[in-house]
Amino acid sequence: MPKKILMLVGDFVEDYEAMVPFQMLKMVGHTVHAVCPGKKAGETVKTAVHDFEGDQTYTEKRGHNFMLNADFEKVKPEDYDALVIPGGRAPEYLRLNDKVLEIVKHFVESGKPVAAICHGIQLLTAANVIKGRTLTAYPAVKAEILLAGGKWCEVNSTFSNACVDGNIVTAPAWPAHPEWIRKFLELLGTEIKA
Structure with missing residues (x-):
């Protein structure tokens, strides 16, 4: 049965972590609304491509313009079945928005499926919803998970x-897409027929 999924993005969201799940979830028949505080449907956010090139951390390059297809101000979380939180640099400032945190709390506390990847886990820690939960993320976010009472x-x-704990599936970065998205689809109850 098709689901209605909310995706929280912002400027310099990680390109693959927004575009790939957005397209894959639509491909299997789900409706996905990508929203950003302060922006409306038809506007765009800039993305960043993070790559692993042998340095101590990822490198960053300018990605694409990712078009939003819904208005953040009109979002009612109770109208959605699940939540996707991509990474990149966007989560570090999205977590300062009280409505974003209320949305995240709604999904986690109501038991709806939540998929967060890379730095997207920062929205879960900021919303104070991971105490006692086991999550993974980009390694630089490990300290935040532990300080918020989560397990690594x-x-x-x-x-x-990817790591699943109840209704939350997390992953460290875009190379985890196959496992992360597969586990999210399982939480959604999506069946893919060969």
């Missing part, structure tokens, strides 16, 4: 693993 799910060397 180890990141593998290829950043390709």
